Amino acid sequence: MNSILIIVFAPLVAALIAGLGGRVMGAFVAKLVTTGGLFLACALSWPIFLQYLGGGVEPGVVHVLDWVRSGDMAFDWELRVDTLTAIMLVVITTVSALVHLYSWGYMEEDPDQSRFFAYLSLFTFAMLMLVTANNLVQMFFGWEGVGLASYLLIGFWFRKPSANAAAIKAFVVNRVGDLGFMLGIFGTFLVFGTTSIPEILAAAPALQGASEIGFLGLRVDTLTVLCILLFIGAMGKSAQLGLHTWLPDAMEGPTPVSALIHAATMVTAGVFMVCRLSPMFEAAPAALAFVTVIGAATCFFAATIGMTQWDIKRVIAYSTCSQLGYMFFAAGVGAYGAAMFHLFTHAFFKALLFLGAGSVIHAMHHEQDMRYYGGLRKEIPLTFWAMLFGTLAITGVGVVALHVGFAGFHSKDAILEAAWASEGAYSNLAFWLGTVAALMTSFYSWRLMFLTFWGKPRWAQSEHIQHAVHHGHDEPKDHNPPRQEDAGHDVHHAVPDPSHHEGTGGYHPHESPVTMLIPLAVLSLGAIAAGFVFSHAFLDEAAFWNGAIAYNEHLMHEMHLVPGLVKYAATIVMVLGLLGAIYAYLIKPSVPRETAEQLGPIYTFVYRKWMFDELYNAVFVKPAFWLGRLFWKKGDEGTIDRFGPNGVAWVVARGSNLARSVQSGYLTSYALVMLLGLVAAVTWVLF
C-alpha cells in the first residue's frame, strides 16, 4: 500500500524541485525530474489497477497527517485506494506521464519550460489528492488545487491578455460551482456529523425520503438538497451547461494542458465525485433526475456548438463538454459503471485527439483555424493516423453483432443502452438527446478530419503561415501569437468559400518530433483497445467494483436486453453523421455555407455559443462592476463619509473654538485628559 505515497507525492516533490530550482538547474533537469517522477508514478499505478482488476482486493486507507480537529469536526490527510481510485490513478498518471513526454517536443522552444513542467506536475499531485480523498474536505483540497494548476496553465503565456482573461474566467466560474460544493460539505457535516466519505455513504441510505432540511428558507428533502449542492460543484469543474463557459476559453493554454487537464483528467473530476458519492445520490432520486437532465442537455447543446466552430481546439473542447454530458447522464440513470467506463476510454481518445491537434498546430506554425488547414494527410501522416484512431474511437465505430469496436463504441453504446433500460426519471429524454448528440459527434469529428487532412491546402491565407514563410520556418516560434481570430466577431465570414483560400503559400509542414509521436502511439493503442479489453470488468462485474460505486446489477443486466434497434441506434447515427460530413465537406463544399445562410439567426445563435458569454456579461460581470462603483462612490463616499466623519468635521469646524482646539492635534493632552477622566470615574465608582 505504501506505493500510493510515492505515486501521490512524487509529482509534488518533482513540481517543487522544478518550480523552485528550475532557474538554477536549468530546464533540462526540471524536465527530467518531473517526467521521471510521473513515469515512476505511472509504473506504480498500473500494478494497483491490475490488482483490482483481478478482484478480491479490499480498499485501503493510508493516514498521512492530521489536518483539522474542531469540536466534533475532524478530517485528516488520508490516501484512500479502492477500485474507483485505482481507475483514476492509471488514467491520471498515464495521461500525465505521456503529456509530460509530449511537452518535451511541443514546448521545446519555450523559454519557461521548467515553470511549465512544474505546473504540470503540481496539477498531477492535486488531481491525485482529489481521487485518493477519504473525506470531502481533502477532495475539496484537490478540487481547488487542480483549479489553481488549471488557472496557472491556462494563463501560462501570461503576456497574452486573452490567456489571462481565460485563466481568471476559469477560476471564477469554477468558484461559482465551489460555492455549491462548500455549502454541500457544510450541509453534509450538519446532517451526518462527519465529512468522512465512507461514513456518509454508510449513513445516507437510511435518510432516503425520510427527512427534511431547511435551506434558504425552504424545507426540502435532505439528500436532494445535499446532492444537488455537491453536484453544482461538479457542474463547475466538469463544465456542464450553465457553468461550462470557461472550458472553451481554457483552450488559451498550451495544447498539452488541454489534453491533460481539459480533456482527460480535471474536467472528469465532477463525474468522479458523483460516482464516488453514488450511494448518496442513489438515495436522492430527485437529484439524480437533475443530474440526468443537466448531463443530457449538455451533451446535446455542446455538440451543436461543436459543429459550427472553426478553431480546431474549440471543436475538441466542445466535444469534451458534450462527452462529459454523456458521463453525467449515465450516472444520472444509475449506470455509474458505464459513466466511469466512458471516463476511462474518453481519457485516452480525447487526450489523443488533443495531442494530435497539438501536433497539427505544431506543424502549422500555431495556426488553429481549420479554414486554413486542408490536405495535411500526406504531409503529417503519423499525426493523421493518430487523429484517425481518435476519431474512430470518439464516434464509436464498431461491429454491433460481434461487440468489437474502438474504445468509444463500447462505452457510448453502454451509456445509451443503460439510458434506454433505466427507469430513472428523464432517462428517455437522455437516450434521445444522447442519440442525436451521437449523430452530431460523428458529424463534427469527421468535419474536423476532412477540413484538416483532406481537400486541397488552404494555408496561404493564414497569418501564422505567412509569418513562418517570411521569417523562416526554423526561427524560434512566437509563443505569444496575436489573438486567435475570435470566433465571435466575424459572423459574416464565418463560412468562407474555400476556393478563395486555396494554396500552400510555399509552406511545408513537418511531422512532429519523436517525443510527441510516442505519446500519440501509446494513446492510439488506448483508443483502439481500451473499450474492448476492459468493457467486461467495468460494465458487468460487481466484484470488480467491490462496493466502490453503487453498482446496479439489475440495470446492468437489463441494458443487454434492450431492443435491437436501440443497440444499433448509436451505430446508425454514427454512419449518418459520417455520410453528412462526407457530403458537406468532401463532395459538395458549398453546402455548409448555404446551410448556414439558410438557417440565419439559428446558425448565428449556435455559432456564438448560444450567447452564454454575452448573457453572463450582461447579467453578472457588468452589473458587478457597476454595483462596485455605485457602492464605492455613492455608498461609501457619497453617504457614509459625507454624513459620517466629514459631517462631523463640518459640525466641529463650525462649532465652538473650544471644540476645535480640542480636536486639532494636541493628542498627548487629549490622551492625558482621557486618562485623568478615567481615573476619576473609576475612583468615583469604586469608593
Added chain:
Amino acid sequence: MAGFPILTVMLLVPLVGAIACLFVKAPAARLIALAATLIDLALGVVLWANYDIGGDQWQFVESANLFAGFRYALGIDGIALMLIMLSVFLMPICIGASWQAIQKRVGEYMAAFLLMEVLMIGTFAAQDIFLFYIFFEAGLIPMYLIIGIWGGDNRIYAAYKFFLYTLIGSVLMLIAMLWMVNEAGTSAIPDLMRYDFDPGAQTLLFLAFFASFAVKVPMWPVHTWLPDAHVQAPTAGSVILAGVLLKLGGYGFIRFSLPMFPEASAQFAWLMWGLAMAAVVITSLIALVQHDMKKLIAYSSVAHMAIVIVGLFAFNVQGLEGGMIIMLSHGLVSGALFLCVGVIYDRLHTREIARYGGLAINMPKYAVLFLLFTMASIGLPGTSGFVGEFLSLAGIYQASSWAAFVATTGIILGAAYMLYLYRRIAFGQQVNADAAAMPDLSARELLLLAPIAAVVLWMGVYPESFLAPMRADIELLDQRLDRAAPASDADLVIGEAAPAAAVEPAEGAH
C-alpha cells in the same frame, strides 16, 4: 518558568527600546528596534513553548494592586497567546520593512512602533478591564502618529478620520465598563467572564461594546476609515494595522461581548450577521473596482473580517475556532500583501495598479510569493485562509443557511478581485519601462516575506498547532454560549430580512 514575569518583561523590552530610540541617531534606532522586537519574538516563542495546553485557563498570571482600585493584572489564555504570537511575529517584519523606506525622524518612528507593540501585547494580556481599556484605546495614539507623520500626501485627513471613528465607541464602552464593574463588584476580566448580567442590561452593554469593537473590526458601515488609513499609512503601518489592530475588535467580541453578554449576543446575532453579509458582498464588489492597490486590499480586509464576525457569532465551536484562525491568517496574509505592495511602492512610488504589469517577467521571485499570498487570501485549501474560512462558514451554516450562503459568495468575489489585481500587476505585457526595470526581491525583502509564507502554509496544512492552545478556551466559551444560543436562535432567524433557515438543522436531519 515559575515566578518569572514573562509578560511584564515582554512589555518592558519594547518600552525600554522605545525610550532609547528617542535619544539616538537613525542607524542605532533601527538596530535597537530590531533587537527589541526580536527579543520579544524570542520571548513569545518561550511563552508558547511553556504554555500548558490543557492546563489552567489563565497562565503566566501576574497581579499587583495599584492606586485607587486599579489593578495591574496580566495573564493569558490560548486565545490571547495566539494573538500575542501574531503581534510579536509581525513586529520584527515591520521594522525590517521600514529599514530603508523611512528616512525622516527614524528614532521617533521606531519608538512609535515599539510603543505600539507594548500596547498590543498589553491589550491581549490584560486581565483587568480598565487596564485593558487603557491599552486598547492608547493603541490609537502611536498609530495616529505613524499615519499622521510618516504617511502619504493626504495623511492628516486619514489620521483624523481614523482617530475620530475609533474614538466614537470608546466613551460608550468606558461607561459600560464602569457600570459593569459597579454591578459585578470586580474589575477582573476572568471574573466578569463568569458573571451573569441581567439580560435586559446586557442589551445596552452589548451595544456599548459593539460601538467600539465594530469600528475596530471594522464592520460595514463604519469601515470607511480603513481604506483611507491604509492608503496613507507607510507600509509597516499598514501591516500592523491590518495584521493586529483589526484583530483587537475581533478579540473584543470574543473576550467581552460573547462571554459576558451571551443573551444579548444571541439577541443581536441577526444584526451581526446582517452587517457581515452586507460587508462581504458590498466591500468585495467595491474591491473589484479599485485602482489603488492598498485600497483594494483594505476593502478585502473588511470582507475577510466579516467572515470572522459570522464565525464568532455562529455560537458553535467550528465558528469560533474558524473566526480565530481567520484572524490569525488574515493578520499574516494581509500583512504580507501590504508588504508586497510596499516592495513595489518602494521602487516606483505609486500605488496605481495600472502603472505596473508584467512583473512576473522581471520579478519572478516576487511573483511567486505574491501569488502564494493571493491564493491564501482567496482561501485556497492548503493555505491558512482556507482553514479559517471553512470552519467559520461551516459554523455559520449550522446557525443560518442564509448567512452561510451570502457569506460564502465571498469566495467567488474574493477570487475575482484578487486574481484581477494579480493579473494587472504580475501578468500581461510590460507596458511601463520603469516598472519593467524594477529589480527582483532583495535579500532583506525575501527575509521579510519568506517566514510569513512558511507560517501561512504551516497553518494551512497542520492547523492543529494553532488550534490546540485555543481548544479548551473555545470549549468553555461554547459551553457558556450554549444556554443562550438555542433558546434565542429560533427567534433570531425568523425575521423579514433574514428568512428562517437556521432552525432546521437539529430537527431536520436525524
